[in-house]
Amino acid sequence: MDINNIISPQLLDAFIKFGINVLVIILKIVVVLAIGLLHVAYATYFERKVIGHMQVRLGPMRVGPHGLLQPFADGLKLFFKEDIVPANADKVVFYIAPIIFMAASMVNLSVIPFSYGFTIADFTISPVIADINIGLLFIFAMAGMGVYGIFISGWASNSKYAFLGGLRSAAQVISYEIAMGLSLVGVMIMAGSLNLTDIVRAQEESVFGMFAIPQIVGFIIFTIAAVAETNRTPFDMPEAESELVAGYFTEYSGFRFALFFLGEYIAMIIMASMATICFLGGWTLPWYITQVVPFINYVPGIVWFLMKVYACIFFYYWIRATLPRYRYDQVMGIGWKILIPVALANILITGLVKIIMTMYGA
Amino acid sequence: MPGTYIPSEYLPVLIFIIIATAFGFGALIIGTVFRLKKPYYEKLLPYESGIDPKGEPRTRFAVRFYIIAMLFVVFDVEAIFIYPWAIVFDKIGIFAFIEMVLFIVILLVGYIYAWKKEAFQWD
Numbered sequence: 282m283d284i285n286n287i288i289s290p291q292l293l294d295a296f297i298k299f300g301i302n303v304l305v306i307i308l309k310i311v312v313v314l315a316i317g318l319l320h321v322a323y324a325t326y327f328e329r330k331v332i333g334h335m336q337v338r339l340g341p342m343r344v345g346p347h348g349l350l351q352p353f354a355d356g357l358k359l360f361f362k363e364d365i366v367p368a369n370a371d372k373v374v375f376y377i378a379p380i381i382f383m384a385a386s387m388v389n390l391s392v393i394p395f396s397y398g399f400t401i402a403d404f405t406i407s408p409v410i411a412d413i414n415i416g417l418l419f420i421f422a423m424a425g426m427g428v429y430g431i432f433i434s435g436w437a438s439n440s441k442y443a444f445l446g447g448l449r450s451a452a453q454v455i456s457y458e459i460a461m462g463l464s465l466v467g468v469m470i471m472a473g474s475l476n477l478t479d480i481v482r483a484q485e486e487s488v489f490g491m492f493a494i495p496q497i498v499g500f501i502i503f504t505i506a507a508v509a510e511t512n513r514t515p516f517d518m519p520e521a522e523s524e525l526v527a528g529y530f531t532e533y534s535g536f537r538f539a540l541f542f543l544g545e546y547i548a549m550i551i552m553a554s555m556a557t558i559c560f561l562g563g564w565t566l567p568w569y570i571t572q573v574v575p576f577i578n579y580v581p582g583i584v585w586f587l588m589k590v591y592a593c594i595f596f597y598y599w600i601r602a603t604l605p606r607y608r609y610d611q612v613m614g615i616g617w618k619i620l621i622p623v624a625l626a627n628i629l630i631t632g633l634v635k636i637i638m639t640m641y642g643a
Numbered sequence: 644m645p646g647t648y649i650p651s652e653y654l655p656v657l658i659f660i661i662i663a664t665a666f667g668f669g670a671l672i673i674g675t676v677f678r679l680k681k682p683y684y685e686k687l688l689p690y691e692s693g694i695d696p697k698g699e700p701r702t703r704f705a706v707r708f709y710i711i712a713m714l715f716v717v718f719d720v721e722a723i724f725i726y727p728w729a730i731v732f733d734k735i736g737i738f739a740f741i742e743m744v745l746f747i748v749i750l751l752v753g754y755i756y757a758w759k760k761e762a763f764q765w766d
Contacts, residue, residue, distance in 0.1 A: 306655045310662055360670070361677055368687035369700075380667035387663040391656050411655040418726065419656075440689030441700045452708050455715040462722040469729035531690055536674050540667055610765030613711070617763040621718070622754075625747055628725065632732065632740050639736065 322352035335602040362535035374437040379540035382430025396582040435529035446528025456616040461506035463624035481563035490567020493560040507552040515604040553593035
């Protein structure tokens with residue numbers, strides 16, 4: 282029997298096309314995931330080295346030259362560690378909470394563009410897995426999903442420290458999400474799009490070259506909110522060691538703990554990428570640099586992108602080494618009483634300036 | 644067919660979610676082969692600084708957290724309302740701006756009320 286008798290050739294054709302499409306997508310995801318995980322591994326190494334040197338220590342030195350293999354040693358150790366599930370825990374929920382947390386922050390990698398599309402041997406490769414037109418909104422939505430992982434883990438552990446840590450963390454993350462969302466509205470007004478590639482393009486075409494200059498208020502609010510969103514010092518109340526042991530993942534050990542760790546570091550890289558894309562011009566350089574030094578155009582955009590991302594990450598490490606921890610009431614006070622009103626004022630002023638500029642034809 | 648919209652550009656996102664979840668589950672399941680498992684009573688107790696846990700872990704907690712959750716809903720929905728406005732700002736112009744000033748003023752009334760009621764105050 283011929284296969285053409287069962288399925289019409291058009292349908293078969295459509296199926297094959299769909300299959301190839303899915304395969305290409307899976308290939309892209311695997312590449313991005315592998316590179317992303319490598320970056321996470323070395324982000325931990327980078328953090329320990331930076332903070333070590335800031336405290337006049339050497340940081341990891343033993344595993345490999347200058348401790349370069351340390352992240353792999355840590356990963357292997359966590360993989361082989363015993364996985365303790367407390368007797369009182371809600372087992373099923375306890376199992377899935379770290380996976381929700383990690384998946385929610387990992388999925389954000391699919392909308393982050395690394396450069397413009399480029400062509401290799403007649404194939405146009407788009408450097409973003411899912412080029413959706415609401416990229417920014419998607420990242421906020423997934424940040425909201427991450428809260429479920431945090432709170433569920435705190436609840437399911439059935440332990441006082443974990444419970445308090447989960448509560449605190451959930452309240453803090455949702456509070457700063459508002460400030461973060463409002464701080465980016467200025468960028469949206471100036472770019473006129475939620476698509477991350479369009480935002481970068483708008484910055485390249487603008488007079489300032491990057492939105493960090495006209496949107497300096499938004500940029501400062503975003504940076505503060507990003508540190509609080511990722512639960513890093515000085516806003517690491519949820520996992521304040523001196524008060525709550527380890528916060529919501531107190532009861533987690535072994536690879537489950539590693540999943541939380543992974544999610545947190547990916548979230549930090551995502552925040553640095555968002556700061557880069559929305560405020561620092563992404564993979565482009567401002568015209569006033571490219572015109573003065575024209576040969577700089579030959580450097581591929583992804584180099585600038587990674588340099589800006591790592592500059593942001595270095596900044597997060599720097600403030601971790603420098604600043605003491607806030608009190609919880611101070612953390613919430615900053616979020617609700619300072620950042621939100623300032624962000625609202627920033628929106629109105631940006632709108633007003635834009636109106637005046639279009640009126641006078643500038 | 645008119646009216647049917649298949650969000651095909653979200654297919655990669657769906658596949659990514661599946662792969663990320665599979666990565667988490669896969670690593671945990673494969674790990675069970677290699678991990679040792681020697682549970683005993685003390686190890687399975689919730690951690691409370693080395694002493695036996697006392698009382699219910701899920702105790703009553705401050706009502707502030709509920710208030711923060713409610714305020715979050717209000718303000719986050721408001722932020723979502725502002726996004727489309729910001730995107731089409733260029734096309735609508737001065738009318739959009741006046742509308743948004745009104746919207747934010749109405750919101751500010753609620754915000755000031757919440758502030759006066761000490762919703763943001765943690766004692």
